[in-house]
Amino acid sequence: MQVDLLQMVESGGCSAKISPALLGELLKDLPFPDDPDILVNIDTHDDAGVYRINDELALVLTTDFFPPLCSDPYEFGQIAAVNSISDVYAMGGTPVVALNIMMFPSAKLPLEAYAEILRGGFDKASEAGVRIIGGHTIDDFPPKYGLAVVGFIHPDHIIANSGARPGDILILTKPLGTGVILAGQKMKMSTPGDLREAMKSMKILNSSAAGVMKKNNIRGATDVTGYGLAGHALKMAAASNVSISLNMSRVPLIGSTYSLVDDGCIPGAAFRNLEFVSKDALFSADLDYNLRMIAMDAQTSGGLLMSVPPSGRDLVMANLQASGVEFAEIIGEVKERGEKVLYISN
Amino acid sequence: MPCLPCKDFFKLEDKVTGKRYFYNMKIVDTRGNPCPAPLIATRSALKEAKASERFEVMTDSPNAFRNISTFLTDNNISFSASGGEGLWILTITKDQ
Numbered sequence: 001m002q003v004d005l006l007q008m009v010e011s012g013g014c015s016a017k018i019s020p021a022l023l024g025e026l027l028k029d030l031p032f033p034d035d036p037d038i039l040v041n042i043d044t045h046d047d048a049g050v051y052r053i054n055d056e057l058a059l060v061l062t063t064d065f066f067p068p069l070c071s072d073p074y075e076f077g078q079i080a081a082v083n084s085i086s087d088v089y090a091m092g093g094t095p096v097v098a099l100n101i102m103m104f105p106s107a108k109l110p111l112e113a114y115a116e117i118l119r120g121g122f123d124k125a126s127e128a129g130v131r132i133i134g135g136h137t138i139d140d141f142p143p144k145y146g147l148a149v150v151g152f153i154h155p156d157h158i159i160a161n162s163g164a165r166p167g168d169i170l171i172l173t174k175p176l177g178t179g180v181i182l183a184g185q186k187m188k189m190s191t192p193g194d195l196r197e198a199m200k201s202m203k204i205l206n207s208s209a210a211g212v213m214k215k216n217n218i219r220g221a222t223d224v225t226g227y228g229l230a231g232h233a234l235k236m237a238a239a240s241n242v243s244i245s246l247n248m249s250r251v252p253l254i255g256s257t258y259s260l261v262d263d264g265c266i267p268g269a270a271f272r273n274l275e276f277v278s279k280d281a282l283f284s285a286d287l288d289y290n291l292r293m294i295a296m297d298a299q300t301s302g303g304l305l306m307s308v309p310p311s312g313r314d315l316v317m318a319n320l321q322a323s324g325v326e327f328a329e330i331i332g333e334v335k336e337r338g339e340k341v342l343y344i345s346n
Numbered sequence: 347m348p349c350l351p352c353k354d355f356f357k358l359e360d361k362v363t364g365k366r367y368f369y370n371m372k373i374v375d376t377r378g379n380p381c382p383a384p385l386i387a388t389r390s391a392l393k394e395a396k397a398s399e400r401f402e403v404m405t406d407s408p409n410a411f412r413n414i415s416t417f418l419t420d421n422n423i424s425f426s427a428s429g430g431e432g433l434w435i436l437t438i439t440k441d442q
Contacts, residue, residue, distance in 0.1 A: 183382055264389025264417075268381045271413040289421055 003113045005068035005076055006186075008105065008142040040091070040160055048087045048151075050158055058155045060093035064225075065101045065146025069182050069300060070199065073113040077120025077145060079202045083225070083301035084147035085128050089210035090223035090304055092159030093151035095128055100135025103144040117145050128205050159213060163220025164240035164307035170332040171316060173209040173325050174201055174303025176229060176294055177257030183267040184260045194255035201254055201327075202301040208323040209304045216316050220307035228273040230295040232305060233332070234280055234342045240307075245343040246332040248291035257297075261290040269298035277342060284345035295344055303327070307334055372401040376410065377433075384410035385417060388438070392423070395440040403436045411436070 039050040039058055048062035064084040068076045081098075088095040100121060104114050114137075125132050130149065164170075181198040184190030190198075206223060213221055222236045229246065237244040273296040283292055308316050313330070320328040374391045376384035384405045391401055405411050411427070411434040418425045418438065425438040 186380070187383060187386060189386075262389075264382065264386035266382055266385055266413075266417070268409050268413060271409075271416055274416070292420075 003073055003109060003116075004071040005073055005109075005113070005143065006071045008108065009067050009069075039155060039158060048091050048093070050091065050093075050153065050155075052155050056154055058153050058158070060088050060091050060095075060151035060153050061149070062087035062151075063101065063146065063148040065103075065144050066300075067142045067144050070195075073116035074120040075199060075203075077117040077122075078124045079120075079199070079301055080117075080145045081121035081124040081147055082128075082203055082205055085125070085130060085149050086206050086223045086225070086301060088149055088151035089206040090159070090221055091151075091153060092157055092210065092214055092218075092221070093153035095130045095149050095151040098125055098130050098132045098147040098149040100132055100137070101144075101146050101148060102135060102137040103140035104137055105141035105143055106139050108141060109143060113143075117143070121145065121147065124203070124205065128207055157214070159218055159221045159306075161220070161222050161236045161239035162241075163218075164236050164242050164244070164334045165220070165309070166242055166334055166336045168220065168307040168309055168334040169313050169330050170233070170244065170246070170334065171306050171308055171313075171320070171328055172224065172229070172251060172303055172331045173206065173306070173320065173328045174204065174224070174299075175252035175254045175327045176224075176297060176299060176302070177254035177260075178202055178300045178302070179228075179267045179269060179297040180257045180260050180265055180294070181254060182300070184256075184265045187265060189260060189263065189265055191256060194257075194260075197255045204301075206304050209306075209320060209325050209328070212316060212319040212323055212325070213304070213306055215319065216308070216312050218306050218308055218312075218316070221304050223304050224299050224302035226269070226298045226300075227276065228270065228296045228298050229302075229305070230277045230281065230342060230344065231273045234277050236305065236307070237334070237337075237341045238280070240334070241337055243335045243338045243341055243343060244332060245335060245345070246295065247345055248288070248295055248331075249346045250329055250331045251291075251294070252327045252329055253294065257294060258290055261293055261297075266293050267298065270296040273298060280340060281342040281344060282340040284343070286346065287344060288346055291346060292344065371437075372399075374401060374403045377404060377406040381407065381410055381413075385414055388414050388417070388436075392438070392440060397440060397442050400437060400439045403438060405434050405436075406432055408434075 037052040
């Protein structure tokens with residue numbers, strides 16, 4: 001199939017997500033239902049909504065969709081599905097069913113492309129054990145795809161943004177750099193190797209990592225996506241009423257991410273995320289500028305950031321390695337709330 | 347504001363007075379280039395510039411203008427900025 005979805009996407013691309021600062025302001029004044037069965041809600045800016053059905057079952061609901069970030073429709077479908085399902089894993093849930101959400105420019109793309117996107121989504125959903133049981137398509141440009149996902153979770157075993165505790169160490173399960181490398185692709189600066197590594201990383205379901213979390217009774221975690229490592233760490237620290245400190249030199253990076261950033265290939269989304277975290281963050285005086293911006297880089301289908309009690313550190317790392325989560329690294333720690341919420345150093 | 351299409355040292359003719367003079371500051375014209383091309387061009391110009399050399403970056407994107415300004419500030423690079431409404435110029439001085 002010779003369709004190149006990247007031809008459909010406006011050059012620019014700094015646009016997919018609304019600035020978190022602005023979004024926070026907008027959502028603040030929306031009335032929120034007062035219902036004790038809502039177990040996790042927008043207040044703690046968590047990864048998904050959770051609604052209790054009974055003492056043993058709660059539903060996890062989440063949705064994600066976006067325009068293409070690669071040429072091939074099938075791969076786009078795969079990555080979008082993995083990205084959508086990830087939030088369920090980040091809450092400690094098991095994804096079960098999903099609906100397709102598709103916006104497709106039927107006048108500009110052949111219907112085969114539509115089918116290929118859905119096939120990619122279906123294949124990854126199947127890999128996760130998720131049944132796609134319906135969906136909705138409208139005609140729109142540029143194309144966008146993703147899923148609305150429902151998962152199951154035990155109400156007492158929710159892994160929330162508010163579950164980080166002072167003394168915990170932080171483990172990140174995927175390397176950073178997808179935002180930088182995808183921007184570099186548009187600029188023709190990323191190498192084919194960079195792209196391959198980025199695509200491979202984005203297609204990995206967070207199921208193995210989530211399995212390790214559940215097995216080890218981890219209580220706090222989030223997934224690293226559009227707000228970057230710094231943005232998601234900040235949200236977790238804010239919800240948990242702690243401070244988080246990140247050691248950027250310990251964070252694995254994909255391909256040439258560092259040198260791309262050094263050459264100025266820093267997506268606009270990274271600057272938006274920087275604005276979001278700035279007032280609550282302290283950067284160490286000698287923090288490498290490139291590492292600072294890498295912390296801000298918006299990720300697509302990123303890894304889990306889990307908050308692990310120190311006693312569980314070695315076992316969790318061993319379990320992750322054994323489950324094939326080969327890039328898991330200890331990248332920071334949780335402290336009592338200090339003057340700032342987020343501390344970033346080399 | 348005269349229109350400046352060239353990227354390097356060049357001659358400028360004042361259309362009002364007819365006077366010609368050399369405008370000996372490098373201009374990096376990023377107009378029309380999508381993000382993050384303007385920042386990449388700025389970074390590249392900074393790497394190539396000699397110590398204490400001044401050069402200008404032009405952009406027509408408010409986002410690029412803001413992001414380049416943030417980049418320069420966060421890297422302690424001195425610059426001044428002018429413009430608005432569709433055209434911004436940053437005059438950047440590479441340090442010693």
